[in-house]
Amino acid sequence: MATTTSPARATKARSTTIALKLVMAVTGIIFALFVLAHMYGNLKLLAGESAYNTYAEHLRTIGEPMLPHRGFLTLMEVVLLLALGAHVYAAFTLWGRARGARTQRYAVKKAVAQSFSSKWMRWGGVFLLLFIIWHLIEFTIVKVNVGGQSVAGDNPYQLVVDSFQVWWLTIIYVVAMLALYLHLAHGVFSATQTVGWTGNAAAYRRAQVTGHVMAAVVVVGFLIPPLAILFGLVK
Amino acid sequence: MDITLKVWRQTGPDDKGGLVTYDVPDISPDMSFLEMLDVLNERLNDEGKEPIAFDSDCREGICGMCGLMISGEAHGPERTTTCQLHMRSFADGDTITVEPWRADPFPVIKDLVVDRSAFDRIIQAGGFITVNTGAAPDAHATPVPKANAERAFVAAECIGCGACVAACPNASGMLFMGAKVTHLAELPQGQPERMSRVVSMVAQHDAEGFGGCTNIGECTAACPKEIPQDVISTLNRDLRSALRHQS
Amino acid sequence: MTELIHGLYTEGAPIHDTKAPNGPIQTKWPTRQFEARLVNPANRRKLRVVVIGTGLAGASAAATLGEAGYVVKSFCFQDSPRRAHSIAAQGGINATKNYMEDGDSVYRLFYDTVKGGDYRARENNVYRLAEVSANIIDQCVAQGVPFAREYGGLLDNRSFGGVQVSRTFYARGQTGQQLLIGAYQSLERQVASGGVEMFTRHEMLELVVVDGRARGVIVRDLVSGEIETHLADAVVLASGGYGNVFYLSTNAMGSNVTASWRAHRKGAYMANPCYTQIHPTCIPVSGDHQSKLTLMSESLRNDGRIWVPKRREDCDKDPRDIPEEDRDYYLERIYPAFGNLVPRDIASRQAKNVCDEGRGVGPVVGDFRRGVYLDFADAIARLGRESVEEQYGNLFDMYARITGEDPYAVPMRIYPAVHYVMGGLWVDYDLESTIPGLYVTGEANFSDHGANRLGASALMQGLADGYFVLPNTIRDYLAGGPYPAVEDDHPDVVAAREAVANRVQALLSIDGTRSVDSFHKELGTIMWEYCGMERSEEGLAKAIDLIRSLREEFWRNVRVLGSAETLNQSLEKAGRVADFLELGELMCIDALHRRESCGGHFRAESQTADGEALRHDDEYAYVAAWEYTPGERGDRASMGPPVLHKEDLVYEFIELKQRSYK
Structure with missing residues (x-):
């Protein structure tokens, strides 16, 4: 046949762009649920040092004695790490495809409908990735107490309070939260669309609103403790 | 009114091409954009210069053959096809940049003309209902709920112009494909092949080299038939169902 | 004048359809289907069919023949088969389903179509069209065509084009689009399965005739410029109508007569070329x-009132400032019974008359204003703006987009435009032309609409021909094949190929001073002026002279730039306009020889005292099938006098009547 290539019927659905998008959506939803829980935990800070440290310790003992010590936490870390790997892999693969789909650019191109959040999805994602690495180094892996006078040791509350008394750390954190807002606002909606739950105009609009509401809840929740610390409301 | 055009000229697929500036004085605001190009082409012909190649056929906004990137917007500033865009949408003295659709699966043939046969191949992959002529039951044998019929119609309005791909930052063909998948998925007649259809079409879409969807919405904003984004959701859902049923 | 006519053409032997079986009209099609020979499925793989055009008639035929197992090649000049101009049809498609139980039947649709065609159609073909119409709806619904439905989920119907039953199926205002997409998808399914090989951006430029049979086509690849030969056992032309001979029409820019005209020059007779349908409600010309032109649905005449100022000096006033007593609602005045709902040709002709009197409105184009008001002020007052918006909103939007005026505030302006041609290549009951092996379907043939076509019948005919008629009749011819092998180097094939190459070179080498479009526009003006809504002996004779000298000038002075080896849109247009310049003359000759008014052909000399069309059934109840003869001079601009072959129209099942709308 002169004008056609043979259709790729045998190709499995698994290797399609939409399958990659589904990977991003599912892993993204895992993250969204995680940050929601994480945010809730952070708010415990407001309940005081002992409440917060008890909560932190509880995270290590969930599921005992069925699970070993720190069993649940490790499991969660593994899941999150795998999700992160898959999310980043799919993102870069799709990014590469998109670049390959238009190798010659327009001389003039206007964005008509693109929202601010969707525009910064990819670079915002890269920024968040860097932030997460720093965030893990700071609070989980090395537990650097940048401004700390004393090594906080096994006192998470102290570590957090000490850290956010350093203004530039708080600024990094606040900027990251803004990035998180943008990423979540589009991401939650986008995941809903990718999973296919927005098959009519009303559901579509609902998903868009949900994205912003969820992003706002998470980010505001995340910002309360550090700002409270910075402004001396929590010591 | 007088305008200045910067038009993409490219002699053939292998030519590098570039923008060429033309002054187009004394045009009527009642002209369509393509009629303005006709006027310019007549002048070029008189001057012994080869006219600008661009596609158009019905010039009433339904065949989908025309399509230009006009100052960075697919089909220009109005939400319609290029043939239905009129010069009154521009101001006297404007400079307008005219480019072809840009996407690697839509290679430029000449000037502003691109090859959109990738869309035909996506339809070939499964954008149909298998029914031989004469094999149809009576049209009233299968009632279709009005709501489904309406949504099928909205999706079926797609004219295959390619503006969605042209406007999409990822050069994705998902709106085009979503429209066809939704059209057929909403109808009882489309059910038997629903899963295989979506898998084959998406696979062909990817093989053609279109990008993936990031749910940004540039496609719908550029679509002259205002095909909504939710058809992509239906496409996604059907592919997800296919993933479950295929493996 | 008789002498003049005799100088323009000669008369040959009468022509007859030999394929329709005898017997009652209800039994003819079943009998023909039975009598038409079958082709063994294994042999179908050895039989090649070329189909030109991918509109409703072409795409449906190619898909169906592909399904049957023939080796099909399908060609279109557009970038995709889905672009064909069938896509622009708005209104709907008729079918005798009688779902409304309002007294419709095969016989009634048959009767309406013959009457609507002003008794110039062939009964047998029309009856069959009505018979298969119901199957089309079944087929399209099965393909997923989203017709309008009622809340119960069943199909909705409406009444269309002034008939008294509701038999029109529709998909909002985009019925043509939805039907074509259905046919296109079936076609692409065959492409995927290998049943059909698709050639887009390919234009047929010559028919290959070997030993008196159609054996293939010469096409030009519009992208590479390559001239290709595609040989076959049979050729199907589904290349649409030639309304673009008028330059301005509602046809697509690319619609052309070339495929039909090339076949005509090779021996296919052209029938009734002067029957042209002019649609009254189009958006007027805004300038040079x-x-x-863009058509707006005729349904606008249901509620809109058509008028012009009584006095010429009011013509450039704001219409809202013209008081009621100074307005001339001319259709309501002349035809009190039907008012604004008179048939298309009457509404069109009266609009022309008032504009010719100098009472037209809108911009001056050429030397007078070409437009009349279509006023919804009364309808808005009576029904409320909301109701008007609901019924006509999309049309109003379209009008506003094109004209930049708000039709809710200011009366719309409308003017007639060429919309459809009833004439086309002559075919018999099998849709076979006078060249054996050459079949013609859809608007490209002449067979079903007589001198005028009913609304919502063009889509019906295209699909009836392509899905149900042609595949059944062509097998009788193919059963006689495979025909003796013809190679690319057969002298007749080589000659055809060289003719195409030479013509392309000729067009490029003239290097004159005028653009192709300027010739096309001038031809259009001549045709519109003298062979448009009203034709006269004198005007047509003048037009023939004008066309001849324009054709001479074309071949001497056209300027086509660029090369033949790339995409060259001027070159494509040049070839089409060259053929229009020949067709235009034949249309005028046909119009001149038919000294009666019927349907879309109105002769000034043949009207009643009231100015109504007057048929002369005693003299002209025949199909005029014209045979091409080459010019004596032998240069490209010359044409010989065509030979007229008459096919008498015998009405066995319907009585001939003169129509009246008073």
Whole structure:
């Protein structure tokens, strides 16, 4: 046949762009649920040092004695790490495809409908990735107490309070939260669309609103403790 | 009114091409954009210069053959096809940049003309209902709920112009494909092949080299038939169902 | 004048359809289907069919023949088969389903179509069209065509084009689009399965005739410029109508007569070329730059009132400032019974008359104003703006987009435009032309609409021909094949190929001073003026002279730039306009020889005292099938006098009547 290539019927659905998008959506939803829980935990800070440290310790003992010590936490870390790997892999693969789909650019191109959040999805994602690495180094892996006078040791509350008394750390954190807002606002909606739950105009609009509401809840929740610390409301 | 055009000229697929500036004085605001190009082409012909190649056929906004990137917007500033865009949408003295659709699966043939046969191949992959002529039951044998019929119609309005791909930052063909998948998925007649259809079409879409969807919405904003984004959701859902049923 | 006519053409032997079986009209099609020979499925793989055009008639035929197992090649000049101009049909498609139980039947649709065609159609073909119409709806619904439905989920119907039953199926205002997409998808399914090989951006430029049979086509690849030969056992032309001979029409820019005309020059008779349908409710010309006209649905005449100022000096006033007593609602005045709902040709002709009197409105184009008001002020007052918006909103939007005026505030302006041609290549009951092996379907043939076509019948005919008629009749011819092998180097094939190459070179080498479009526009003006809504002996004779000298000038002075080896849109247009310049003359000769008024052909000399069309059934109840003869001079601009072959129209099942709308 002169004008056609043979259709790729045998190709499995698994290797399609939409399958990659589904990977991003599912892993993204895992993250969204995680940050929601994480945010809730952070708010415990407001309940005081002992409440917060008890909560932190509880995270290590969930599921005992069925699970070993720190069993649940490790499991969660593994899941999150795998999700992160898959999310980043799919993102870069799709990014590469998109670049390959238009190798010659327009001389003039206007964005008509693109929202601010969707525009910064990819670079915002890269920024968040860097932030997460720093965030893990700071609070989980090395537990650097940048401004700390004393090594906080096994006192998470102290570590957090000490850290956010350093203004530039708080600024990094606040900027990251803004990035998180943008990423979540589009991401939650986008995941809903990718999973296919927005098959009519009303559901579509609902998903868009949900994205912003969820992003706002998470980010505001995340910002309360550090700002409270910075402004001396929590010591 | 007088305008200045910067038009993409490219002699053939292998030519590098570039923008060429033309002054187009004394045009009527009642002209369509393509009629303005006709006027310019007549002048070029008189001057012994080869006219600008661009596609158009019905010039009433339904065949989908025309399509230009006009100052960075697919089909220009109005939400319609290029043939239905009129010069009154521009101001006297404007400079307008005219480019072809840009996407690697839509290679430029000449000037502003691109090859959109990738869309035909996506339809070939499964954008149909298998029914031989004469094999149809009576049209009233299968009632279709009005709501489904309406949504099928909205999706079926797609004219295959390619503006969605042209406007999409990822050069994705998902709106085009979503429209066809939704059209057929909403109808009882489309059910038997629903899963295989979506898998084959998406696979062909990817093989053609279109990008993936990031749910940004540039496609719908550029679509002259205002095909909504939710058809992509239906496409996604059907592919997800296919993933479950295929493996 | 008789002498003049005899100088223009000669008369040959009468022509007859030999394929329709005898017997009652209800039994003819079943009998023909039975009598038409079958082709063994294994042999179908050895039989090649070329189909030109991918509109409703072409795409449906190619898909169906592909399904049957023939080796099909399908060609279109557009970039995709889905672009064909069937897509622009708005209104709907008729079918005798009688779902409304309002007294419709095969016989009634047959009767309406013959009457609507002003008794110039062939009964047998029309009856069959009505018979298969119901199957089309079944087929399309099965393909997923989203017709309008009622809340119960069943199909909705409406009444269309002044008939008294509701038999029109529709998909909002985009019925043509939805039907074509259905056919296109079936076609692409065959492409995927290998049943059909698709050639887009390919234009047929010559028919290959070997030993008196159609054996293939010469096409030009519009992208590479390559001239290709595609040989076959049979050729199907589904290349649409030639309304673009008028330059301005509602046809697509690319619609052309070339495929039909090339076949005509090779021996296919052209029938009734002067029957042209002019649609009354189009958006008027806004200036010399106008490239095409846009139709608005006739349904607008249900509630809109048509008028012009009584006095010429009021014509450039704001219409809202013209008081009621100074307005001339001319259709309501002349035809009190039907008012604004008179048939298309009457509404069109009266609009022309008032504009010719100098009472037209809108911009001056050429030397007078070409437009009349279509006023919804009364309807808005009576029904409320909301109701008007609901019924006509999309049409109003379209009008506003094109004209930049708000039709809710200011009366719309409308003017007639060429919309459809009833004439086309002559075919018999099998849709076979006078060249054996050459079949013609859809608007490209002449067979079903007589001198005028009913609304919502063009889509019906295209699909009836392509899905149900042609595949059944062509097998009788193919059963006689495979025909003796013809190679690419057969002298007749080589000659055809060289003729195409030479013509392309000729067009490029003239290097004159005028553009192709300027010739096309001038031809259009001549045709519109003298062979448009009203034709006269004198005007047509003048037009023939004008066309001849224009054709001479074309071949001497056209300027086509660029090369033949790339995409060259001027070159494509040049070839089409060259053929229009020949067709235009034949249309005028046909119009001149038919000294009666019927349907879309109105002769000034043949009207009643009231100015109504007057048929002369005693003299002209025949199909005029014209045979091409080459010019004596032998240069490209010359044409010989065509030979007229008459096919008498015998009405066995319907009585001939003169129509009246008073």
